Amino acid sequence: xxxxxxxxxxxxxxxxxxxxxxxxxxxxxxxxxxxxxxxxxxxxxxxxxxxxxxxxxxxxxxxxxxxxxxxxxxxxxxxxxxxxxxxxxxxxxxxxxxxxxxxxxxxxxxxxxxxxxxxxxxxxxxxxxxxxxxxxxxxxxxxxxxxxxxxxxxxxxxxxxxxxxxxxxxxxxxxxxxxxxxxxxxxxxxxxxxxxxxxxxxxxxxxxxxxxxxxxxxxxxx
Amino acid sequence: xxxxxxxxxxxxxxxxxxxxxxxxxxxxxxxxxxxxxxxxxxxxxxxxxxxxxxxxxxxxxxxxxxxxxxxxxxxxxxxxxxxxxxxxxxxxxxxxxxxxxxxxxxxxxxxxxxxxxxxxxxxxxxxxxxxxxxxxxxxxxxxxxxxxxxxxxxxxxxxxxxxxxxxxxxxxxxxxxxxxxxxxxxxxxxxxxxxxxxxxxxxxxxxxxxxxxxxxxxxxxxxxxxxxxxxxxxxxxxxxxxxxxxxxxxxxxxxxxxxxxxxxxxxxxxxxxxxxxxxxxxxxxxxxxxxxxxxxxxxxxxxxxxxxxx
Numbered sequence: 424x425x426x427x428x429x430x431x432x433x434x435x436x437x438x439x440x441x442x443x444x445x446x447x448x449x450x451x452x453x454x455x456x457x458x459x460x461x462x463x464x465x466x467x468x469x470x471x472x473x474x475x476x477x478x479x480x481x482x483x484x485x486x487x488x489x490x491x492x493x494x495x496x497x498x499x500x501x502x503x504x505x506x507x508x509x510x511x512x513x514x515x516x517x518x519x520x521x522x523x524x525x526x527x528x529x530x531x532x533x534x535x536x537x538x539x540x541x542x543x544x545x546x547x548x549x550x551x552x553x554x555x556x557x558x559x560x561x562x563x564x565x566x567x568x569x570x571x572x573x574x575x576x577x578x579x580x581x582x583x584x585x586x587x588x589x590x591x592x593x594x595x596x597x598x599x600x601x602x603x604x605x606x607x608x609x610x611x612x613x614x615x616x617x618x619x620x621x622x623x624x625x626x627x628x629x630x631x632x633x634x635x636x637x638x639x640x641x642x643x644x645x
Numbered sequence: 646x647x648x649x650x651x652x653x654x655x656x657x658x659x660x661x662x663x664x665x666x667x668x669x670x671x672x673x674x675x676x677x678x679x680x681x682x683x684x685x686x687x688x689x690x691x692x693x694x695x696x697x698x699x700x701x702x703x704x705x706x707x708x709x710x711x712x713x714x715x716x717x718x719x720x721x722x723x724x725x726x727x728x729x730x731x732x733x734x735x736x737x738x739x740x741x742x743x744x745x746x747x748x749x750x751x752x753x754x755x756x757x758x759x760x761x762x763x764x765x766x767x768x769x770x771x772x773x774x775x776x777x778x779x780x781x782x783x784x785x786x787x788x789x790x791x792x793x794x795x796x797x798x799x800x801x802x803x804x805x806x807x808x809x810x811x812x813x814x815x816x817x818x819x820x821x822x823x824x825x826x827x828x829x830x831x832x833x834x835x836x837x838x839x840x841x842x843x844x845x846x847x848x849x850x851x852x853x854x855x856x857x858x859x860x861x862x863x864x865x866x867x868x869x870x871x872x873x874x875x876x877x878x879x880x881x882x883x884x885x886x887x888x889x890x891x892x893x894x895x896x897x898x899x900x901x902x903x904x905x906x907x908x909x910x911x912x913x914x915x916x917x918x919x920x921x922x923x924x925x926x927x928x929x930x931x932x933x934x935x936x937x938x939x940x941x942x943x944x945x946x947x948x949x950x951x952x953x954x955x
Contacts, residue, residue, distance in 0.1 A: 475914045493914040500904065501911035505822035505855045506659070509927040514916040516923050525926045543659035543821060547858040561915060 426486075427453040427569050427601035428474065433483030435469060443469050444480070445624040451603055451617075453488070456595040458612060459605045460635065461621035467605045468496075470621070471573050474603070487569055488601070492562020494572040498554035507533070507549070507557055508542040514565045532564035533557075535594060552583030559591070563598070570595075570602040576611065588614045612636045655817045663706040665819040669936040670828035670928070673816055675943050680812040683950045684805055689797055691954035692804040699811050706819070713818075720811050728803035736795035822854040827928045845920040852908075863900050867893050 428451040436442040443466045451457045461467045472478045474485065475493045495501045504510035511529045520528070533539045536556040541549070549557065555575050562570050572591070576584040588604075592614045595602050604615065612618055612632040620628040620635055628635060665673070680699070684692050703713055784791040816825075830847040837843055871893060878886055917923060932940075 477910050477914060490916070491914070493911075495907075495911060497907075499859060500907040501915070503852060503855055503908060503912055503915075504925065504927075505851065506657070509821070509823040509925055512925050512927040513912075516918055516925060517916045520926070522926050522929045529927075543662075545657050545659065545822075546855065565916060 425453050426450040427488045428603060429484070429486040430470075430474075431484040433470070433473065433480050433485065435466075435473060435478065435480045435483075443624055444473075447483070447621075447625045449619050449626050449629065451601055453601055454595070454599045455616040456592055456602045456604070456614070458615045458618040458632065459603060459621060460607065460612075460618055460639065462607070465621045466624045467621055468573055471571050471603070471605055474569075474571055489569075490565050490567045492559070492565060492567030492570045494555065494558045494562065494570065494575050496574045496577050498551070498558045498575075501558050501561075502546045502554060505545055506542075507538065507544050507546065510546060510557060511560050511564050514561050518565075528564045528566075529560075532560040535563050535598070536560045536590065550583070551579050552587060555579070555587055556590070559594070563594070563600075568601060570600055572602065572604045574605050574607070576606065576608065584608070584611070609636055609639060655814055657821055658708070658712060658818050659821070661708065663708050663819060664935065665702075665706045665815075667935070668939055669930065669932055670820050670824040671832055671930070672932075672936045672939045672943075673820055674825070674828055674832070676939065676946075677812055677816045679943055679946050680808050683947070683954060684801075684808060687950065687954040689800045689804075691950060692800060692808075695808045696804050699808060699815065703815065708818075716814055716818075717811070720807055720814070723810075724803040724807040727806055728799045731799035731802050732791050732795050733789055734795060735790075736792045736798065738792070738794055823851050823925065824928050826851040826854070827925075828930070830924065831930055842921050844922065844924050848920060848923055848925075851925075859904060860901065863897060863904070867897055867900075 428449070430447060430449050433444050433447040434442065435444040447466070447470065459467050459470070469478065471493075473480050474487055475491055493501075502510050504513050508529055511532055512525050515525050515528060530539060530542070533542060536559055538553060538556055538560060541553065546554065546557070558575075559570070570591070576587055579587065588611050591602055591604065594600060604611070606612075612635065615632050617630060618632045618635045619626050620639070628638065680695060684695060700717070703717065781794075782790060782792050783796060826847045829850070830843060833841075833843045833847070871889070876889065881889065
């Protein structure tokens with residue numbers, strides 16, 4: 424199966440003494456929903472930021488299918504326009520679409536995350552889960568092949584947390600997208616197709632989510 | 646974000662959609678400017694009628710009463726307070742009044758009565774019968790005095806405040822922020838010829854509209870953080886207090902800059918082009934029948950101002 428995200432021997436550090444990513448290698452197959460696990464400071468967020476092009480690695484190879492959609496931990500950092508519809512339309516300027524096409528894309532994207540009825544709502548009047556869904560809609564509207572999510576559920580309550588995972592899982596299946604989801608909540612692992620375990624800047628294990636979950640739970644007990 | 650929710654003025658209402666929501670934002674901007682500009686050098690009747698028109702307009706939008714009750718109430722109360730204060734305040738006109746003949750002279754003419762203290766004391770002349778019912782002082786009771794001048798000033802200040810705040814509020818209530826900025830972008834289009842960065846300016850304005858809630862939130866978080874620490878202000882003294890607030894202010898600036906940076910990187914990831922090209926296509930400007938009616942209305946409004954507003 425062709426892969427949507429390929430990383431080979433990636434190295435990144437802020438200073439020579441403290442490397443963050445060391446010879447990191449991973450591959451996410453196209454059309455699948457993978458998660459990235461790891462303790463604090465293991466380099467998960469840095470890896471995602473490199474994939475999004477926000478950071479430039481010192482060495483290594485990266486291949487990501489464009490366009491890439493990114494969902495931040497705190498949606499308030501990423502929603503830039505004052506109301507929902509306009510915010511989803513923000514990422515479409517590049518493609519120089521007509522007004523009608525923009526409208527259609529935005530409505531389609533908002534319908535995909537069940538927020539079609541909130542097009543005119545100001546961002547500040549949304550709940551945390553709704554804001555995350557608007558952020559995802561922004562990526563869908565751009566027809567992103569790859570969706571990168573940086574702990575999107577960290578600021579949500581338990582109920583909206585599971586809602587969001589299920590929704591992303593369905594979106595990946597129905598739209599053939601590829602998603603890489605960073606998390607440290609083990610119960611989210613039940614919804615993905617595979618997972619990576621990142622430790623001290625490189626992948627130490629990968630594969631079946633159920634097996635990884637077992638491994639991590641034993642580790643926590645021990 | 647309770648600070649923002651408890652501020653009832655100037656928030657956009659996305660539902661229910663009234664006919665005022667549907668009118669083109671540029672036409673509404675024209676009306677807003679008319680409401681703000683026609684009071685200049687107008688008579689009190691025109692100014693008062695503006696308040697009436699605005700209230701009538703609000704009722705005609707058929708927006709639910711609970712939405713505008715508090716806003717109208719607050720602004721009316723404020724304007725009334727302003728009216729009363731200005732009406733009773735001294736009107737500032739000093740009329741230098743000098744009798745044609747010196748008072749001593751009068752007493753000199755009638756030397757026989759000079760011993761009577763009631764006559765020698767300079768007394769007010771008895772009110773003379775007036776030819777018309779014009780009175781400069783409209784109300785005089787104890788220390789309270791309302792004159793024509795103070796009444797006019799009071800009407801002027803109170804109605805100006807009301808139209809200023811309320812017309813803007815009504816505009817913001819029925820127009821989405823990016824609709825406003827897109828309208829401004831569209832109106833400023835001719836300035837592009839002079840190489841002015843119109844789109845960039847308008848984009849900055851749009852982003853700052855989104856930023857206002859974030860700044861309020863940040864301020865609120867900091868205020869809470871100070872409150873939860875149960876600082877004994879009395880013990881701190883003036884110097885200590887100043888130091889604490891300087892620290893808080895520094896923190897606020899820091900946090901806002903961090904936020905700005907995060908948003909900047911988010912914009913980059915989300916496909917930001919260049920400042921002067923990034924024109925978000927979300928509102929289509931197309932003048933419909935009702936926009937035309939509203940435009941003609943602006944014209945009639947100015948004609949009326951010209952004829953009766955003098």
